[in-house]
Amino acid sequence: MNEEVPQAAETTTEAVEQDLPPRRVMANKLRADILNGELPPGSPLPSQRELAEKYGVARNTAAEAVKILESEGLIESRNRARPKVRERRRLLRLGAERYSNRLRNETGLSPFRAEVEKQGKTARVNCTSIERVPAPEEIAERLDLPADDDTVVRRENWYFADDEPVQVGITYIPWAIAEGTVLADSPNMGKGSLYGRFEDRGHRITWIREEIGSRMPTPEETKGLAIPAGVPVIDVIHTGIDQDEKPFEVTTFTMRADLNGLDYRIRIED
Amino acid sequence: MNEEVPQAAETTTEAVEQDLPPRRVMANKLRADILNGELPPGSPLPSQRELAEKYGVARNTAAEAVKILESEGLIESRNRARPKVRERRRLLRLGAERYSNRLRNETGLSPFRAEVEKQGKTARVNCTSIERVPAPEEIAERLDLPADDDTVVRRENWYFADDEPVQVGITYIPWAIAEGTVLADSPNMGKGSLYGRFEDRGHRITWIREEIGSRMPTPEETKGLAIPAGVPVIDVIHTGIDQDEKPFEVTTFTMRADLNGLDYRIRIED
DNA sequence: GCAAGCATCTGGCTCAAGCCAGTTGAGATA
DNA sequence: TATCTCAACTGGCTTGAGCCAGATGCTTGC
Incomplete structure (x- = not known):
């Protein structure tokens, strides 16, 4: 490096520090390095001790700066190994077409499988429990269950994509519909999967209602879905509605937001 | 690879400490107190110094435990005041009906206003900039713009609800459509708002595509939307499609996830 | 060429001490 | 009664010291 070539404008740099505490200044500089490609995705950060020396702060402070970036989802640290710049993963895009009756009849696949395999990954679904319970209030409402008969x-x-857990779904089915069918007791749904069985019982999926929110995961979810720090979950309350406008099924999904997205095409009614 | 599928078990309490580091144990206990109502929403936490003494740890450690809960979205700390248990706010529920042509013609309101006022809040929208720019790649794709004419x-x-900023939206309109209309230069859209003007130009909104994701906010977003720690944002890439299946507008929304949710009712095609 | 063993390094976590700016509430003042 | 002042307190943040379990990489022995 020889002569000083004057910079144009400062697209980024020196708004970085303006009486901010050192850990923030440091976080800002590291963030800039990540965003401008100096630290490309997948590359490990320097050690806390190196960073501390480089920026003239205590190791503690350096660690806090790293933690800030981690909570922003820019950095991933696994156990006690070097933290790395997080790689942008390809999202599973979940649309409404996956519920299509035609698609189901043609492929015999469940909505999740259909979607995941279309995107070139391997799908796996584990049914971990089937129980008969009284419906939680939220669910009973959406299923229009009478108060005196709220068994579901x-x-x-x-749900796994390429052997990685990506979401959990809890499906609630009115007892009146499930009774005496595989819905009530078998993990194996047969051809056409869940919605095939609903159709057997006279409920053809015609509308869905999707209520979508997002929040930070609970500790249980963090563990169960192996969610890295700085990654939220997307919550979906899905209601299946049949040809007679009757809800026949509610499923609550909890999905890792770094691996899943939603993609709907919706007709606007006049 | 044996995936860990956690069980229900442990409805709540005493899995709390099992060789977890003190700050985790402490966080778990506090979390339990919050979830079981001992510390109701809105109530202030004891001071860090009190907590430290109560749990027999250094103040530093107590502060870290609090920070864990903050990052989970359970606690809100404002500047240097006592942290409080976060109150669950009522969500703005954004559906597709707000784009309805009939609704627009009847009320003359923009989609956001229609939705917010329906929910009993006061809506305000600030248009902070109108520029003519080359379309970012993501946008050009969705608008089907030819490479040699990508001006938008x-x-x-x-967007504000009850004077609180709840979301930001950036709308991109092909120059060919906006040219010579208020779309190109005026913050004031007139009756029927944005979509009224599109209709004037022969584009009646008939379909929308909504691509939804979630992530932690950038520092700019945190500042601009006054997002508390532990709250993600919901990203929506919204594409407006007309009666001829032509996209005529793309808007990217960034919304506070603690104040906004989506609620779609979608027809399943056979 | 390969596996096992081992020393080194790393991040996770805790502590005690301390400074500072902003919040808070009680009491004084108008 | 309403406003102002001010001292006490609070959380934010930093430091430097230190312990530990797990990751890493080199060396040794087969």
Whole structure:
């Protein structure tokens, strides 16, 4: 490096520090390095001790700066190994077409499988429990259950793409519909999967309602879905509605937001 | 690879400490107190110094435990005041009906206003900039713009509910459509708002595509939307599509996830 | 060429001490 | 009664010291 070539404008740099505490200044500089490609995705950060020396702060402070970036989702640290700049993963895009009756009849696949395999990954679904329980209030409302008969079948499913857990779904089915069918007691749904069985019982999926929110995961979810720090979850309350406008099924999904997205095409009614 | 599928078990309490580091144990106990109502929403936490003494740890450690809960979105700390248990706010529920042509013609309101006022709040929208720019790649794709003519009007809007900033939207409109209309230069859209003007130009909104994701906010977003720690944002890439299946507008929304949710009712095609 | 063993390094976590700016509430003042 | 002042307190943040378990990489022995 020889002559000083004057910079144009400062697209980024020196708004970085303006009486901010050292850990913030440091975090800002590291963030800039990540965003401008100096620290490309996948590359390990320098050690805390090196960073501390480089920026003239205590190791503690350096660690805090790193933690800031971690909480922003820019950095991933695994156990006690070097933290790395997080790689942007390709999202699973979940649309409404996956519920299509035609698609189901043609492929015989469940909505999740259909979607994941379309995107070139390997799908796996684990049904971890099937129980008969009284419906939680939120669910009873959406299923229009009478107060004196709110028994539902609760089915818990874990969804994997390429052997990585990506979401959990809990399906609630009115007992009146599930009774005496595989819905009530078998993890194996057969051809056409869940919605095939609903159709057998006279409920053809015609509308869905999707209520979508996002929040930070609970500790249980963090553990169960192996969610890295700085990654939220997307919550979806999905209601299946049949040809007679009757809800026949509610599923609550909890999905890792770094691996899943939603993609809907919706007709606007006049 | 044996995936860990956690069980229900442990409805709540005493898995709390099992060789976890003190700050975790402490966080778990505090979390339990919050979830079981001992510390109701809105109530202030004891001071760090009190907590430290109560749990027999250094103040530093107590502060870290609090920070854990903050990052989970359970606690809100404002500047240098006592942290409080976060109150669950009512969500703005954004559906697709707000784009309805009939609704627009009847009320003359923009989609956001229609939705917010329906929910009994006061809506305000600030148009902070209108520029003519080349379309970012993501946008050009969705608008089907030819590479040699990718000029768009970029309109930045800030949305407030009851005077609180809840989302930002950036709308991109092909220059060919905006040229010579208020779309190109005026913050004031007139009756029927944005989509009224599109209709004037022969583009009646018929379909929308909504691509939804979630992530932690950038520092700019945190500042601009006054997002508390532990709250993610919901990203929506919204594409407006007309009666001829032509996209005529793309808007990217960034919304506070603690104040906004989405609620779609979607017809399943056979 | 390969596996096992081992010393080194790293991040996770805790502590005690301390400074500072902003919040808070009680009491004084108008 | 309403406003102002001010001292006490609070959380934010930093430091430097230190312990530990796990990751890492080199060396040794087969």
